[in-house]
Amino acid sequence: MKIVIINYGAGNIKSIQFAFKRLGFEALLTNNPDEIKAADKVIFPGVGEASSAMQKLKESGLDRLIPQLKQPVLGICLGMQLMCKSTEEGHTKGLGIFDVDVKRFSNTVKVPQMGWNTINNLQSDLFKDIKTNEFMYLVHSFYAEQCQEAIATTTYEVEYASALQKDNFYGVQFHPEKSSLAGEQILRNFINL
Template sequence: MNTIIIDYDAGNVKSLQFALERLGVNAILTNNSELIAASDRVIFPGQGEAISAMKKLKKHGLDQLIPTLKQPVLGICLGMQLLCDKTEEGETNGLGIVPTKVIRFPNTVKVPQMGWNVVTHSNTGLFQGIEQGCYMYLVHSYFVPIEPETSAKSNYAGEYSVGLKKNNFYGVQFHPEKSSKAGSQLLENFLKI
């Protein structure tokens, strides 16, 4: 089984690679469409800002490729947000896999949200065997509202999605590679899907 991390210069992928290594998986970092299409698992990381991230994806034709993938795909942080139709961040179009719009937190709370928040979840798929009300590490200024595709939620200025599932596409807003044991369990679950 081979696992690919999509390489489009999206911030801290080293920690993700290390987290997978601790689970015995040597993930390959690449932006090569053929390698990505032929892999068994795809992780779509993301950090930073939506406009430049979409530009980089387009540069490698990945905006066309990702929606056509049939194997399990896991979007992390901005990677999850880009699975959606649109984001308020620079009024950018995403990959259009989950029909919703990503919006900014209101100024009634500190933005970015930074730290550990409580997560409740579906207890299936990615979240199987993970404690309800576990803590996950989040850093973000924009969020996905609650939708039919929501598989996990948290609360910051109201409830919002921190987990999405649509067909073979999964997304988590938090950083599993930085979320201690619960995060590691989630990555392990993804590798078993």
């Protein structure tokens, strides 16, 4: 099993690598297109600001590579948001893998949403052995709207898509690598896809 974590200079990726290590897998941090293409599983992480992250993807040509990947790809947090059509953050055009736009929470709630919230309406093997209403750790100011490709929803101000899937592409808004045992189960499920 060859797992790679796409390293394009966006945020803290060490904790994802450590999470796989706790599961007994070495995940390689790389931005090398050949390494990424050859992997069995690809993690597309992201923490930080959307437009500068997108810029970094473009500089390395990863914006063209990622949508062409054939193996299971898991976008986490900003990684998932960048896989959408567009995001209001920095008026950024995304990779367009998921047919949904990313909006900002309004100021009727505290922004960012920070902490543990539940995931519901689970509809994928990614959530095998995960019970509905399981808690996941989230930190985000922007969210993907409820849509056809949603495989989990979470409610904060509105009910939004907290996980997405299209073909071999998966995205989660929450941080499985920081979500205790249930989060580890989701990473294990991804490895087993």
